[in-house]
Amino acid sequence: MKLNSTRxxxxxxxxxxxxxxxFTTPREMLDNCLEKCPGPYECPYGGVLIFESSPTExxxxxxxxxxxxxxxxxELEHKLREIVPDNLADKSFENFMIRSASSGEALKxxxxxxxxxxxxQGANIxxxxxxxxxxxxxxxxxxxxxxxxxxxxxxxxxxxxLHGGFQAIDERFEALRxxxxxxxxxxxxxxxxxxxxxxxxxLIEHRYRQKxxxxxxxxxxxxxxxxxxxSKMFSRLYESLLTIEIKDVDDYRKTLRDKNxxxxxxx
Ligand SMILES: Nc1ncnc2c1ncn2[C@@H]1O[C@H](COP(=O)(O)OP(=O)(O)O)[C@@H](O)[C@H]1O
Ligand SMILES: [Mg+2]
Numbered sequence: 001m002k003l004n005s006t007r008x009x010x011x012x013x014x015x016x017x018x019x020x021x022x023f024t025t026p027r028e029m030l031d032n033c034l035e036k037c038p039g040p041y042e043c044p045y046g047g048v049l050i051f052e053s054s055p056t057e058x059x060x061x062x063x064x065x066x067x068x069x070x071x072x073x074x075e076l077e078h079k080l081r082e083i084v085p086d087n088l089a090d091k092s093f094e095n096f097m098i099r100s101a102s103s104g105e106a107l108k109x110x111x112x113x114x115x116x117x118x119x120x121q122g123a124n125i126x127x128x129x130x131x132x133x134x135x136x137x138x139x140x141x142x143x144x145x146x147x148x149x150x151x152x153x154x155x156x157x158x159x160x161x162l163h164g165g166f167q168a169i170d171e172r173f174e175a176l177r178x179x180x181x182x183x184x185x186x187x188x189x190x191x192x193x194x195x196x197x198x199x200x201x202x203l204i205e206h207r208y209r210q211k212x213x214x215x216x217x218x219x220x221x222x223x224x225x226x227x228x229x230x231s232k233m234f235s236r237l238y239e240s241l242l243t244i245e246i247k248d249v250d251d252y253r254k255t256l257r258d259k260n261x262x263x264x265x266x267x
Contacts, residue, residue: 026051026062033064040070047071079147084140084155091140100248103134109244110138114145119181119213124204124241126225127217132251135217139183142215151180158187162196173199177206180213187218191228201233208240 023029029051047067051060081089098104127135143153161172176182190196204214218225226234
């Protein structure tokens, strides 16, 4: 409460101060404001200045670019949190470390996928690798970029797609048709389920025709994945599918665990 009233008071004071001074152009007013900018979170004007050249002229609103880009970032983080679990929402290309030649290659290819917005052409990706290799990390970093450019995205765990009866499963698959970029994360034994395989394949085909891409992650060896798909399905998927294999990396979760349990070493 106290904080709010202080902030409101400060806002009033600054509004007074800024309106006491006359600026000749909106640009000058904005530059002056940016010089003293306390940061968007503390902005007393809610990101909009009002320029009045004279009492007779119509006031001109000036939208602050710094505030706008902050707002965009906040909205992005918000959207991302609706799509991915909270503990994974900070994953990005920037905080992905290259831990082997193939993980560097994976990062490079996923960045290319993003740069070309290749999901909008129906391009699909399969990322394989052991647990903790960073597959989900890369998939989330890709989602982050997709929503940054205004596309819609979804991330589903493969195992969650199989809950419930046939109708529930069908509905779930159908709901995923329209999203621009889809990530089906952590495929494992679902692929041995013929019903899942059929639905998943129909979904991918439909999405491909609508020029919407899907990223799969799996810890299955590539060969098992192809075997599960069957040669007919695989060859139809092949034209739109890039496979990326992350190798020669330890489970990163182990590194994180060691870090989180450092307190144990204290005497
Ligand atoms: N190359 C990497 N750089 C930074 N963090 C990583 C890397 N690989 C994995 N991690 C982190 O380790 C944890 C597990 O990674 P995750 O992407 O979930 O692995 P996977 O999906 O391959 O099993 C996550 O917190 C992730 O951010
Ligand atoms: Mg994963």
